[in-house]
Amino acid sequence: MLRPGGDARARFRVRHEPCGAITDVSLPMLHKGWVCQACKLASLTASGWVQGRGSWSLERQEQLMTVAGLRPLSPLLDNALGDQPVNVECTTCGGAQTNSLFGFSEGVRLSWMPCSFCNSQRFKPTAEMVSERFATLGLTLTSAWPGDPTVGLDATCSRCGTQRIVSCLALGSGTPPCLRRDGRRLDPEAPHRVYLFFFPRLGPNGVFKVGITHCVDDRRLAQHTAVGGHLVQVVEVADRATAFAIETTVLRKFQPIAPAPVTPADLPYGGASECWDAFVGHPDLQQWVPRPAVD
Numbered sequence: 001m002l003r004p005g006g007d008a009r010a011r012f013r014v015r016h017e018p019c020g021a022i023t024d025v026s027l028p029m030l031h032k033g034w035v036c037q038a039c040k041l042a043s044l045t046a047s048g049w050v051q052g053r054g055s056w057s058l059e060r061q062e063q064l065m066t067v068a069g070l071r072p073l074s075p076l077l078d079n080a081l082g083d084q085p086v087n088v089e090c091t092t093c094g095g096a097q098t099n100s101l102f103g104f105s106e107g108v109r110l111s112w113m114p115c116s117f118c119n120s121q122r123f124k125p126t127a128e129m130v131s132e133r134f135a136t137l138g139l140t141l142t143s144a145w146p147g148d149p150t151v152g153l154d155a156t157c158s159r160c161g162t163q164r165i166v167s168c169l170a171l172g173s174g175t176p177p178c179l180r181r182d183g184r185r186l187d188p189e190a191p192h193r194v195y196l197f198f199f200p201r202l203g204p205n206g207v208f209k210v211g212i213t214h215c216v217d218d219r220r221l222a223q224h225t226a227v228g229g230h231l232v233q234v235v236e237v238a239d240r241a242t243a244f245a246i247e248t249t250v251l252r253k254f255q256p257i258a259p260a261p262v263t264p265a266d267l268p269y270g271g272a273s274e275c276w277d278a279f280v281g282h283p284d285l286q287q288w289v290p291r292p293a294v295d
């Protein structure tokens with residue numbers, strides 16, 4: 001709360017009730033006519049405005065968040081469009097704000113500081129911050145930081161030792177940190193899996209959740225297990241598009257007849273929009289896996 005005599009530039013945290021977005025605002029921001037960015041982006045999208053094309057996988061969004069120094073305040077949605085608003089907190093200054101995925105990646109390209117608070121204070125990242133973010137992505141930075149996010153930097157993969165030249169801009173738009181280790185994780189043409197989880201403690205009957213992930217590691221499956229999910233079935237398919245088609249087919253069949261009483265707060269690793277009430281049962285995912293053509 002603001003106190004009389006307090007710092008007029010101080011920020012205070014508000015929740016915009018119509019949309020639930022959490023934002024830090026200051027008195028100067030309110031005087032300039034503050035509008036909720038989450039609501040503004042949603043109304044622009046509803047009016048047919050398209051800025052960021054293509055869809056973003058969870059892995060690509062998580063990498064953008066790391067490169068941009070942001071922490072999502074609500075679960076990210078898989079296959080989100082570039083215009084999807086994301087409510088985040090800056091890991092440098094703590095400021096809460098909303099922008100689209102496209103907007104944040106443009107922030108990396110233009111100034112490396114997608115946070116509007118850091119940006120307005122002309123805050124520049126230090127070499128330590130940049131090498132820390134590279135390290136989070138499994139890269140050891142060996143170049144000096146030139147202060148320009150578009151410049152390719154020398155780095156070494158800390159997992160396999162492969163040398164790499166990559167810019168912050170490229171990492172922010174979803175380029176794999178290590179071509180040898182991460183290529184298949186981010187490559188939509190690589191094999192993917194469709195999985196089915198049962199969460200017995202959500203809703204009166206439990207809920208089923210369908211989801212997709214790559215085949216490189218089981219991190220996503222472990223996250224759902226850690227919050228009480230039971231893995232029911234996993235099938236492997238040729239690529240991300242096939243996996244997504246199966247997920248969409250399952251949701252169109254089950255969600256209209258059995259909507260699930262699940263909110264993003266129930267599933268901290270995402271997927272609240274991919275659930276249905278367990279009383280109607282679940283499909284055998286295998287029945288939708290395309291069979292290889294036989295001559």
Ligand SMILES: [Zn+2]
Nearest residue numbers: 016019036039
């Ligand atoms: Zn709002």
Ligand SMILES: [Zn+2]
Nearest residue numbers: 090093115118
């Ligand atoms: Zn910031």
Ligand SMILES: [Zn+2]
Nearest residue numbers: 157160178181
């Ligand atoms: Zn590597």
